[in-house]
Each structure stands twice: as C-alpha cells, then as structure tokens.
Amino acid sequence: MSSDGAPTIAEVARQAGVSRATVSRVMNDRATVDPQLAARVREVAARLNYSPSRVARSLSLGRTQTVGLLVPDLGNPMFQQVLRGANQAARRSGYRILVADSIEEPQREAELAIEARRRCDALILCSPRMPEAELVQVLGATRPVVLVNRELTGSNVPTLTVDYVHGIRAVADHLLELGHRRLLYLAGPAESASNAARLAGLRQWQAEHQEVVVDHLPCGSMIDDGYRAVDAVLGSGATAVIAFNDLVAFGLLGKLDEAGVMVPGELSVAGFDDIDFARYARPSLTTMSVPQAELGLQAWSHLHELLTGQGERAAPHTQYFRPRLIVRTSTGSPS
Amino acid sequence: MSSDGAPTIAEVARQAGVSRATVSRVMNDRATVDPQLAARVREVAARLNYSPSRVARSLSLGRTQTVGLLVPDLGNPMFQQVLRGANQAARRSGYRILVADSIEEPQREAELAIEARRRCDALILCSPRMPEAELVQVLGATRPVVLVNRELTGSNVPTLTVDYVHGIRAVADHLLELGHRRLLYLAGPAESASNAARLAGLRQWQAEHQEVVVDHLPCGSMIDDGYRAVDAVLGSGATAVIAFNDLVAFGLLGKLDEAGVMVPGELSVAGFDDIDFARYARPSLTTMSVPQAELGLQAWSHLHELLTGQGERAAPHTQYFRPRLIVRTSTGSPS
DNA sequence: TCCTACGGAGAAACCGGTTGCTCATGCGAC
DNA sequence: GTCGCATGAGCAACCGGTTTCTCCGTAGGA
Numbered sequence: 178m179s180s181d182g183a184p185t186i187a188e189v190a191r192q193a194g195v196s197r198a199t200v201s202r203v204m205n206d207r208a209t210v211d212p213q214l215a216a217r218v219r220e221v222a223a224r225l226n227y228s229p230s231r232v233a234r235s236l237s238l239g240r241t242q243t244v245g246l247l248v249p250d251l252g253n254p255m256f257q258q259v260l261r262g263a264n265q266a267a268r269r270s271g272y273r274i275l276v277a278d279s280i281e282e283p284q285r286e287a288e289l290a291i292e293a294r295r296r297c298d299a300l301i302l303c304s305p306r307m308p309e310a311e312l313v314q315v316l317g318a319t320r321p322v323v324l325v326n327r328e329l330t331g332s333n334v335p336t337l338t339v340d341y342v343h344g345i346r347a348v349a350d351h352l353l354e355l356g357h358r359r360l361l362y363l364a365g366p367a368e369s370a371s372n373a374a375r376l377a378g379l380r381q382w383q384a385e386h387q388e389v390v391v392d393h394l395p396c397g398s399m400i401d402d403g404y405r406a407v408d409a410v411l412g413s414g415a416t417a418v419i420a421f422n423d424l425v426a427f428g429l430l431g432k433l434d435e436a437g438v439m440v441p442g443e444l445s446v447a448g449f450d451d452i453d454f455a456r457y458a459r460p461s462l463t464t465m466s467v468p469q470a471e472l473g474l475q476a477w478s479h480l481h482e483l484l485t486g487q488g489e490r491a492a493p494h495t496q497y498f499r500p501r502l503i504v505r506t507s508t509g510s511p512s
Numbered sequence: 513m514s515s516d517g518a519p520t521i522a523e524v525a526r527q528a529g530v531s532r533a534t535v536s537r538v539m540n541d542r543a544t545v546d547p548q549l550a551a552r553v554r555e556v557a558a559r560l561n562y563s564p565s566r567v568a569r570s571l572s573l574g575r576t577q578t579v580g581l582l583v584p585d586l587g588n589p590m591f592q593q594v595l596r597g598a599n600q601a602a603r604r605s606g607y608r609i610l611v612a613d614s615i616e617e618p619q620r621e622a623e624l625a626i627e628a629r630r631r632c633d634a635l636i637l638c639s640p641r642m643p644e645a646e647l648v649q650v651l652g653a654t655r656p657v658v659l660v661n662r663e664l665t666g667s668n669v670p671t672l673t674v675d676y677v678h679g680i681r682a683v684a685d686h687l688l689e690l691g692h693r694r695l696l697y698l699a700g701p702a703e704s705a706s707n708a709a710r711l712a713g714l715r716q717w718q719a720e721h722q723e724v725v726v727d728h729l730p731c732g733s734m735i736d737d738g739y740r741a742v743d744a745v746l747g748s749g750a751t752a753v754i755a756f757n758d759l760v761a762f763g764l765l766g767k768l769d770e771a772g773v774m775v776p777g778e779l780s781v782a783g784f785d786d787i788d789f790a791r792y793a794r795p796s797l798t799t800m801s802v803p804q805a806e807l808g809l810q811a812w813s814h815l816h817e818l819l820t821g822q823g824e825r826a827a828p829h830t831q832y833f834r835p836r837l838i839v840r841t842s843t844g845s846p847s
Numbered sequence: 848t849c850c851t852a853c854g855g856a857g858a859a860a861c862c863g864g865t866t867g868c869t870c871a872t873g874c875g876a877c
Numbered sequence: 878g879t880c881g882c883a884t885g886a887g888c889a890a891c892c893g894g895t896t897t898c899t900c901c902g903t904a905g906g907a
Binding site: 520521522532533535536537539540564565567568569570571572573 | 862863864865866
C-alpha cells in the first residue's frame with residue numbers, strides 16, 4: 178500500500194490546494210463543502226486515481242467494515258451456501274465477509290476464531306466443534322458474535338440453529354413408512370453438536386418405535402468417510418442408512434455403485450442438508466432440506482443489529498429452523 | 513476494535529512503566545531489550561490479554577499480510593481446491609487469504625478485483641472473465657498479481673494455466689477410440705478464456721479427424737446449465753457429450769437419469785476438472801484431472817517471490833499444467 | 848450600524864502501532 | 878583517570894485517514 182505509488186489524501190489536498198480535512202469531507206460526501214471546491218477536489222482525485230486507504234480508514238474509524246465467518250470445512254457445499262447467504266446480505270450493508278475454515282487444524286479452531294475476529298468487527302461462528310469450555314471463552318473474546326448450528330445454554334449470544342432432532346426423526350419416520358425395520362445411522366464427527374442432536378433425536382425416536390432396530394456407526398462428515406464406510410454398512414444388516422450429511426451419503430452411494438449394490442433396491446440411503454448436488458445425484462438423494470443461505474442471511478441480520486447497537490433487546494434471539502424432508506429416489510421399500 | 517475495551521500498546525506501556533517503543537520491541541522479539549524488562553512487559557501484556565491491533569500494524573508497516581483471491585464462483589469445487597492450495601501455502605508464510613467471488617455480479621469483476629486488491633498486499637486472479645481490455649487495466653492496477661487459468665500475451669504477469677487445448681483433445685481421442693463419431697461439446701460461458709481454449713482445441717482436433725462430427729452448444733458453467741441442456745443434447749444426435757466442466761456434466765447426468773436415458777449405454781458423458789464429486793457420481797464421471805490445489809500453491813509461491821522482491825527475474829514465469837485423462841464409467845462405446 | 852448566527856474551511860489531535868535518532872549509562876582499554 | 882564505544886531505552890515522527898474545535902467572513906435582524 179505504501180511502497181506503491183498510490184496517492185494519499187495529502188497529495189490530493191496539495192494538488193487541489195486545500196486541507197486534508199476538506200478532501201476527507203468531499204470523499205465522504207459531507208455537505209459542508211462549497212460545491213465548487215468539492216468539484217475541484219473530485220477532479221484532482223479522479224485525475225490521480227485516488228482512493229482512500231482502507232487500512233487507514235479502518236484505524237481511524239475503529240471499524241473495518243468486515244465480518245469474519247468461520248466454518249469447519251469450506252469444501253462442504255452446505256457451508257458455502259451459508260457463506261453465500263451471509264455475503265449477499267452483508268454486501269447490501271456495505272460490509273464484506275472474511276472466510277476461514279478450520280479443516281487444516283481443527284484442534285486450533287478456538288485460536289482461529291479469535292484470530293479471525295481480530296481482523297474484523299464481528300464474527301459468525303458456524304458449527305464450531307470445540308469443547309464447550311473453549312466455546313464459552315471464545316464467545317466471550319469475540320463479541321459481537323453470532324452462533325450458527327450450535328447452542329450454548331446460558332450464553333446470551335444470538336443463535337441460529339436447525340432442529341436436527343426433528344429432522345432426524347422425520348427421516349426415520351419416512352424410512353419406517355417405507356417398511357424398514359433396521360436402520361443405520363452413520364455418525365458425524367464426535368465433536369459436532371449437530372451430530373449429537375441427531376443422535377439424541379434418534380434415541381428418542383427409537384424409544385417410541387421399539388419394533389425398529391437403530392444402529393449407529395462412527396463415520397465422519399466428508400465424502401471419503403462415506404466411501405470408506407461401505408463394508409461396515411453392508412455388514413450391519415440394515416436395510417436403510419441415514420448418513421450424517423449429504424457428503425457422506427455421496428461417498429457411500431459411489432462405493433455402493435462400485436460394489437454393485439442396488440439403491441434403493443437392496444439398500445436405501447438418506448442424507449442431510451440438501452446440498453445442490455443431492456438433487457443431481459444418481460439416484461437422486463432423499464435428504465432433509467436445511468435453509469442454508471437463510472442461515473447466513475439471518476446470521477448477518479442479527480450481527481447487523483448488534484453492530485448498529487439496536488440490539489438492546491434484553492432477550493437474545495435463538496432462532497430455530499425446521500428442516501424439510503425431500504423425498505427423492507435413493508430411498509424405497511426394502512426388498 | 514476501539515470501542516471494545518481492548519487494551520492498546522499505550523496501556524501496556526503505562527502499566528509496565530516503559531515506553532510504547534519498548535513494548536513494541538518486546539512484542540516483535542527484537543533482541544535489544546533487557547531480558548528483565550522484557551519479562552515484565554510480557555507479564556503485563558499477558559495479564560491484560562493484550563494483542564497488537566492488526567489494523568494499526570498494517571498501517572504502520574504498509575502491509576496487511578493478506579492476499580486476495582478472486583474467483584468466478586466459490587460454489588465450484590474446482591475453485592475451492594485452488595483456494596485450499598493457496599491457503600495452505602500462504603499460511604506457512606504467515607499470510608492469509610481473502611476470498612471473493614464475482615458470481616453475484618460478473619459484470620463488475622474488474623471493480624471487485626481492484627477493491628479486493630486494496631485490502632491486500634497482492635492478488636491472485638483466477639479465471640477472470642472480463643474482456644481483455646479490462647484485464648490489462650486490472651493487471652496494471654493490482655500488482656503484484658498472479659494470473660491463473662487465463663493468459664494475456666504481452667503482460668509480464670506470472671501466469672499459471674492449464675493446457676486445455678491438449679486436455680480437450682485427449683477427451684476427444686478417448687471418445688473416438690471408444691467408437692464415437694458424433695460428439696457434442698457443451699460450451700462454458702462465452703467470456704471464459706478456458707472455454708475459448710477448449711473450443712480451439714476441439715476445432716484443431718476436428719480438422720485432424722474429418723470422419724467425426726463435432727457440434728457445440730452454448731451451455732454454461734453450473735449444475736443447472738447442464739440440467740437444462742438435456743433436451744438440446746438429446747436432440748443433437750450425438751452419442752457422446754463433453755461438458756465444459758464437471759458441474760455441467762453433473763447436471764446433465766442428473767436429468768438424463770430422470771429422463772431414463774442410460775449412461776453410457778445410450779450416451780457417453782465426460783466432464784472436466786475432476787472435482788471430488790466426480791469420482792463418487794453414479795456413474796462415476798470420466799473427466800480430465802486438473803491439479804487444482806497445485807494451481808493455488810504455485811500461485812502463492814509466485815506471489816511470494818514478487819512480495820519478497822526476489823522476483824527480479826527478467827522473464828516472468830508462465831507455467832503450464834497438463835491435465836490427465838481419468839477414465840471412469842460415464843463413457844463407453846456407443847450402442 | 849452593530850451584534851449575532853451561521854456556513855465553510857483549516858489546524859491539530861487522534862486512531863494504535865513501528866522505527867530512526869538521540870541520549871544516558873556502564874564497561875573496557877589506554 | 879579519561880576516553881570511546883556498546884548497549885538499552887525513550888522521544889518523536891510517521892503511516893493515512895477522520896473529526897473536533899476554532900476561526901474567519903458574510904448575511905440577516907434589530
């Protein structure tokens with residue numbers, strides 16, 4: 178920025194024969210400048226191709242007009258959509274999003290969050306997988322902050338979550354209706370709160386459906402994890418599989434195809450999230466639709482309230498989104 | 513940053529009974545500070561939970577330790593891998609990546625590039641689709657900059673490109689070998705340079721293979737584009753389709769499945785890029801493998817040279833990567 | 848005609864760091 | 878006993894903006 182020949186406000190001021198204060202006022206459209214003077218300043222600024230230094234402006238104003246977004250894995254289309262939603266909304270308010278993912282070093286997620294926050298005015302923490310004690314610390318150190326896809330009881334941080342308990346129950350209901358009596362859940366990362374919620378929902382559901390056997394298997398959250406789970410899946414005796422998310426379902430479908438297993442003929446597979454690819458998979462993937470972009474959008478909107486100080490409401494929002502079952506062709510009646 | 517109660521260097525200095533200069537030296541591990549004093553400063557800093565303001569530091573140093581990466585569409589896994597590669601490499605050097613995509617407003621790509629550059633020390637411009645005249649301008653206004661996936665003859669900007677001409681020829685060869693005599697290319701965005709390269713390669717190839725009919729159809733670069741192209745594809749009489757990229761191939765496969773068309777029995781489909789999903793598609797997708805993460809990594813490495821001024825080499829690098837044919841099950845002999 | 852109010856522009860302080868320069872102190876060498 | 882030099886720390890300028898406060902000139906009202 179400095180070693181460049183980029184013109185500074187001082188240079189513009191000099192050439193326009195005014196003070197830096199005046200240039201600043203003109204650049205920010207303050208009305209208190211004589212139109213004729215303003216015109217001259219603008220002309221000089223245009224000629225020099227001047228544009229104010231972001232960094233200097235940030236320092237002076239005490240804000241960067243940027244908010245951070247930390248997700249576990251940018252490679253997951255689900256999080257991309259959250260990003261997209263937040264991005265669109267933030268841009269409209271003149272803010273930019275700084276993205277980071279913790280996939281390289283999941284164990285340093287807390288550090289990353291704090292580091293990201295220090296470059297920004299606020300933070301969106303999406304699906305954090307850190308232990309609760311750390312999370313408390315991080316939320317304390319990063320506000321204003323909004324929590325997405327995880328809850329923390331007792332914190333007064335705006336929170337957006339998906340009702341995974343209901344969601345997983347809906348999938349199980351669907352499979353039950355189709356006639357399945359042996360289900361298998363491919364679990365996500367142990368640290369994932371949404372995985373815990375799914376497990377809880379499943380446990381609940383099973384209590385009400387004693388006639389059904391529900392197993393689960395540790396698996397993961399990525400395509401490869403699903404791919405590698407095939408043997409265990411086939412060995413389990415289940416007639417239907419609920420994958421932690423669509424990525425896992427994808428990996429599973431791919432390997433099942435290689436192994437010559439018919440879906441849904443021999444095995445039904447359901448995912449979670451409804452990423453764009455789900456619809457275009459073969460067979461198209463039955464899944465729970467999560468309003469991904471909406472999560473991002475709402476996250477920004479809550480953050481915006483906090484930033485503009487309108488967020489004086491005593492009770493902070495905790496907003497629930499209910500996922501919707503999307504039945505496609507990867508699930509069917511057991512043979 | 514300021515409205516927060518975040519401690520400043522002045523506060524640390526006051527409590528440690530030293531000057532701000534000394535605190536700064538301690539924080540940056542300059543050796544010229546008495547160990548005992550340094551220890552006291554560190555102790556105070558730790559107690560106050562002090563950490564230097566990024567923004568102030570950036571202003572003072574004239575660099576932000578951040579490089580921008582602009583891609584057309586973050587939703588495309590291909591670009592995510594580029595991002596990942598760049599991210600990993602940059603992090604090792606203490607730099608961070610600021611990502612942006614131009615998908616919301618493709619026509620403002622040039623602006624976005626310049627805007628992104630102004631927040632960073634350098635820029636990676638990936639697959640820019642702006643007109644050549646604009647590109648010249650942008651390259652001039654954003655250096656140090658590295659160009660990925662597009663060439664600009666006459667510019668002395670480090671460039672990383674994929675040999676799409678060779679790539680598309682390899683796909684065509686593959687299909688020819690399988691016995692296809694009517695090929696259809698689903699073209700990407702007209703503005704895309706890599707699309708132009710593919711077209712050129714195809715034209716070249718056809719000249720050498722007069723016995724084959726090669727059509728093309730304007731399509732696009734996203735899943736939906738492939739999905740919507742199905743009718744045109746089926747009406748074309750082609751027995752094999754080369755999609756602009758894997759996303760398009762995906763959309764096409766999905767809709768073909770819905771329409772009950774057997775792949776590769778009735779129609780062969782090939783993609784380009786070899787995104788992670790390609791392998792797990794059903795049928796798994798024949799495609800050209802592009803070293804996506806490697807592109808990102810190399811981009812950073814060139815940028816790093818420019819930034820550290822070692823890049824005094826007279827002739828700037830233009831590095832070519834040759835994609836590799838990955839034969840999977842979406843292509844086969846025509847019936 | 849004088850006083851006041853107001854619009855417009857500049858001086859200077861400030862944001863929170865970094866660093867060149869200066870200066871005090873203490874040590875060794877002559 | 879001086880001188881010289883090395884070491885270590887502070888002063889102050891600087892990065893490039895924003896904003897408060899002050900001051901000047903003019904116009905309007907009494």
